[in-house]
Amino acid sequence: MQKQSSLFSLIREDFAVVKTRDPALQSSFELLFNYPGLIALVHYRIAHWLYMRGFKKLGRAISGITLFLTNVDIHPEAKIGRRVFIDHAIGVVIGQTAVVGDDVTIYQGVSLGGVSLARTKRHPTIESGVVIGAGAKVLGDIVVGENAKIGANSVVIKDVPRDCTAVGIPARVIVKGRSKEADAANKLPDIDRVLFQYLLTRMKILEKNTQLPQQCVKELEELEVLYKDFLESCNH
Secondary structure (H helix, E strand, O other), X not given: OHHHOOHHHXXXXXXXXXXXXXXXXXXXXXXXXXXXXXXXXXXXXXXHHHHOOOOHHHHHHHHHHHHHHHOOEEOOOOEEOOOOEEOOOOOOEEOOOOEEOOOOEEOOOOEEEOOOOOOOOOOOEEOOOOEEOOOOEEEOOOEEOOOOEEOOOOEEOOOEOOOOEEEOOOOEEEXXXXXXXXXXXHHOOOHHHHHHHHHHHHHHHHHHOOOOHHHHHHHHHHHHHHHHHHHHHHHO
């Protein structure tokens, strides 16, 4: 975290991490013009450094200019760790009392927002190694544990345990513990697709077996077993 490293060493790491996490990068020149997340993060480092030393208006001014330039809104009082990668970044919002650990990956459209107007800790804590998919909303004073994965467009309003995968609205934990699927950010399960597949399969069975009720009952029973497993995974 920032207390353990100088401002300039943090900024050097911010530049270096893009080279290791984005295969689209062709040259260092692109870092200055094609990575709004990097620019917003560097500006945040400076604004945070000033804000925490009493120059609050100047820190807020820098964050306002950054919002205009990058469409990324990071409050200078938020705490962001080392080697954080904000990919594409457009529309990312990180609230005042949010805490983001080391080696976190955040995609475009993510909000680390609050659900309370009280002057307390009202934004989430994102522990190290977390991946938050595009468009996800993580709301309130909750904790997303280390190495957890949040699916795209999910709305997270409860704690997510470490090493787990959560998706949906509201988000549910559907993968517990580390696995090949949980480790791959682009392989997050799509519970909406699973549900639609269930409904379509059920309709096909009913249409096909209107004249064969006994066979229909048997196929539906087999399908209900799969559906029960699906519901149990959503409720974990």
